[in-house]
Amino acid sequence: MWSWIIPILTLIVGGAGGFAGGVFYLKRQMEKMQSNPDMLAKMAKQMGYNLNKQQMNKVQNMMKNQKFR
DSSP: OHHHHHHHHHHHHHHHHHHHHHHHHHHHHHHHHHHOHHHHHHHHHHTTOOOOHHHHHHHHHHHHHSOOO
């Protein structure tokens, strides 16, 4: 019986821990992007967008108004 319970519990705990770690990492990256326009431009370029200065300012202001905590 324990040979079934322990792997299942390990899977659940590992999945929850991995999810929490991923959310924490993503929040930190988003906070860094708020103050670094180069990171924002790089991310936009990877998504296929070319942002001019006006669009970049709009994106930065939008991100500053978001609550990532």
